[in-house]
Amino acid sequence: MGKGSNVQKAQQARERNQKKVGKTEEERKASAAKAKLDASAYMCKICRQTFMVNAKASLLYLHVTAKHEGTAPEACFDSLMGFDPNDPDGEKAAAAAKAGGGAAKPKKNTKKNDDLDALLSAGLKKK
Numbered sequence: 001m002g003k004g005s006n007v008q009k010a011q012q013a014r015e016r017n018q019k020k021v022g023k024t025e026e027e028r029k030a031s032a033a034k035a036k037l038d039a040s041a042y043m044c045k046i047c048r049q050t051f052m053v054n055a056k057a058s059l060l061y062l063h064v065t066a067k068h069e070g071t072a073p074e075a076c077f078d079s080l081m082g083f084d085p086n087d088p089d090g091e092k093a094a095a096a097a098k099a100g101g102g103a104a105k106p107k108k109n110t111k112k113n114d115d116l117d118a119l120l121s122a123g124l125k126k127k
Contacts, residue, residue, distance in 0.1 A: 044076045058088035
């Protein structure tokens with residue numbers, strides 16, 4: 001038996017070749033630009049060292065203490081404003097906020113049976 005018509009073979013060959021070609025020139029440029037932005041998401045103001053977009057505040061703080069000892073963290077990175085080196089992941093602050101604000105206000109029951117009865121009876125009246 002044959003393996004299909006020439007049209008089918010040509011179509012399959014086109015699909016295989018399309019996979020080999022990959023991205024267009026525009027797609028490659030856009031991808032390179034995005035990678036470049038992600039790679040330089042955080043830049044130290046003093047030494048101009050760049051950090052990836054997924055760098056945590058603790059890593060940035062480590063850079064400040066290792067490379068620029070005696071310098072305020074905010075002088076290197078704006079994102080370190082209010083950073084607590086004793087609580088690098090913010091777990092203690094979150095726990096304190098939860099414990100301090102733990103007494104949540106109970107929700108008021110806004111439904112009133114009188115109002116519901118009035119609405120139901122108003123909707124059931126014949127005209």
